[in-house]
Amino acid sequence: MEELLEKESKINTEIRDLWLESIRNRDQRQPFKKTNEFYDFIIVGAGTAGCVLARELIYNIPNINILVLEAGPPATQVNDIMRSPCAFPSVYRTSETDWGYFTEEQKMPCAVDPTKEVLHKSSAYPRGKVIGGCSTINGMIYMRGQKTDYDLWASQGSEYKIWDYDHCLEAFKAIENNSRENPDEEFKKYHGFNGLLHVQDPYDTYDIIKDFVKAAKNLGIPSNNDFNGVKQNGVGKYQYTTKDGQRFSLADGYLNDALKKIETYPPSKPLGLGPPHELGDDVTKFLAVNVKSFAHVINIIWDEEKKDENIAIGIKYFYDGGVHDAFIAPKGEVIICGGAINSAQILMCSGIGPKNNLEENNIKVRKELPVGRNLLEHPACFITAKVSVPSVSQLHYWSSGLDYGIFHKANIEGKIPDKKEFIDEHPDIQIIASTNIFDSNIAARIYPNPTEEKFDVLTIFHILNIPSSVGYLELYSSNPFIQPKIFLNIYEKPDDLYKMMSSFKLSRELLKQPPLSTVWGIKEIGLDGKWYSLNEEMSDEDWEQYIHKKSGTAYHPCGTVKMAPESQRGCVNHRLQVYGTKNLRVVDASVFPIIPSGNTNAPTAMVAWKASRLIEEDYVNKV
């Protein structure tokens, strides 16, 4: 043991010497030290946030270099199948580009009869492990959430004003390159057309999905031609993060652009101060952003001489069969962009987190913070209807089958929502209509009799966008290669269950409407291996059992490193700096204080874009 401690302290001294050497180099007017070890910024994770951040920092701050460490494979892994919207359901189950996580099994009290309990079995919980992160494997729906989401983020104190809707809208627009044809004035007010993230309308969809829209209108649900515009409620088409009908990730838009940035060493003179360097023998050109794939970050390296200050000076990572260190230059920062599960894990493995859980795992506590405690998610569940007429005669390569949907307010008592709830501009449920293309096995799985003739199905997904239940995650082990335990706690609060039930009842009414009931001959829904007539009575208890059994999530974890005042159980401040540390920020979906009421990719990109401005300001002001 003593030997080990001695070795560790020797390593720490060496690290500190290296760090001091970099500072000396800076002082000797070598503002850009071109080595593999020292970087102005080290970004952990090339996911949605990491890609945006790398690009925005490298073009906005002169003469810097950035190291991006990504545990997954490089962009060359992203093949045509992954780019094809119709292949989305199989893409996110591909082990090479998924962390392969599972949620924990949990018992929950029933909402209808609290004396009973239901069991939520452990289930797969995909997370992108590839350049582009989840934006390389996700459903590509472009959604921002509602104005009130961001105004709530901003309501946490005067300094949080920078996160209100107007400020966030500016960032959403700056990122977006929307290709809607002939956008009207209102659309133009809410969208950007010059950013690096391509967003487009679906090319076309299946006839049955178009008829789903007609059925919704028959029920009095208003049309909405822009779910990201002035209001979110109504029925309409989704927009996608695709370009020319193919997946377009944040790596495609942002990281690729960052990789075009070439620096020279010694650095070029600023414009206006004389001619730039001639490229001679003494001047070298190199990429300003260095991306390493298959580089798994283990923990943060701290300045051990100033233990109490928790100064981050670098990163320890596993790469090419060995452990490596990378350090930041004097004004630099370590920025964790590992996503809502892994950013929390990296902090905890580095001694930042809940005392009990760290000590259980023999990790020295550097700063006690509720990391991992505010795991927010969108519960999701589907209902499947039997279609008598073939509805998927031809595969649309460019359609994920998730082209149209509805946003509505749920009835809190679990009743069918009425007109008042349809026009409420703060919907809490998102519906996505899909053909059985979404999962070609769905139809097969729910056939009561496998010998029965096969048929198509219409699947309706329900996502609870404003849940009250909150989950958590904790370390299972101090080993950074072992996943943390993930407790989602979905439907822990009865309101969540009743809202979902209300939306299910609405879907059943939708399926009874023409043209779904007439043209497509829909008469039955499949529940748990059996077919039920649409008119058959179902008690709230029956609905609850079904929802519990079939629910998963929309794969939108966030909030585990919450941005809030420390007194309000925050882990990072409004500038995304980790409390009680120096040179350390977290920038990704983990910092959301409240889950946005929509899909989470665009909000994550927005957070990263805004973070880049905060980091730039701090960098410029640092002496």
Ligand SMILES: Cc1cc2nc3c(=O)[nH]c(=O)nc-3n(C[C@H](O)[C@H](O)[C@H](O)COP(=O)(O)OP(=O)(O)OC[C@H]3O[C@@H](n4cnc5c(N)ncnc54)[C@H](O)[C@@H]3O)c2cc1C
């Ligand atoms: C199946 C699926 C479908 C989805 N569908 C949609 C959708 O249709 N629309 C939408 O808006 N959102 C969707 N989402 C959610 C959305 O894509 C994510 O919320 C968003 O991409 C999160 O971005 P992030 O930067 O926080 O994390 P990520 O994009 O997950 O990036 C984290 C990156 O860090 C890397 N990393 C993690 N740990 C380490 C480590 N220790 N060392 C090195 N690298 C590390 C990861 O490999 C990953 O590349 C979906 C997600 C999934 C999984």
